């Protein structure tokens with residue numbers, strides 16, 4: 001089984017519902033006929049209306065951008081994994097660097113969130129990546145290894161089949177500075193080798209590893225042509241249908 005090619009758009013806290021529906025419908029119309037998988041990680045408020053607007057298909061899927069680590073309870077303002085699963089939202093993003101930074105999510109908490117998501121039957125796009133200081137100190141591979149070891153690698157082989165990994169160097173997010181294709185490939189190959197050591201060849205070969213950080217219509221092709229880059233997790237460029245479709249077409 002070849003691993004999936006995935007273009008995932010992370011809309012973050014952008015678009016109101018009307019703009020969001022127009023954007024999602026335009027992207028879904030273009031993406032449905034492709035051999036690749038398109039995932040739209042939209043604000044919580046958009047999930048239910050989009051579930052109704054976009055005909056469900058294995059090619060175009062929705063994702064939440066976060067979930068709580070408990071299934072229910074007195075956690076004002078939070079959304080649980082079972083709530084997402086009950087709405088048939090297939091994916092959730094966990095471990096994004098913005099949540100690690102602004103919401104103080106550490107590897108231990110992310111481990112609990114992974115457990116909650118998988119127990120509810122969700123698939124997870126799990127993010128990792130280093131800041132600029134760590135990159136400059138040439139400690140990026142060790143940093144990502146620690147992030148994965150302390151959270152993701154608590155899962156079983158069977159559970160790993162529901163995981164997509166996204167490598168997002170923080171210094172490339174929203175900065176316009178993209179990792180070079182060689183830098184992306186170096187890290188993706190390192191992650192795949194970590195997967196092989198921990199889980200064996202089958203999981204290593206079948207886990208999609210996405211690159212995120214200033215992916216654009218004009219650089220996606222080169223990034224996606226790297227041997228271990230299976231697609232992208234795209235922020236800013238996923239908010240423009242024409243540009244995001246260009247990225248989907250870059251495979």
Ligand code: 13P
Pocket residue numbers: 010096168172173174175176212213214215233234235236237
């Ligand atoms: P940008 O594509 O805007 O750099 O964002 C990347 C990202 O954080 C996706 O999750």
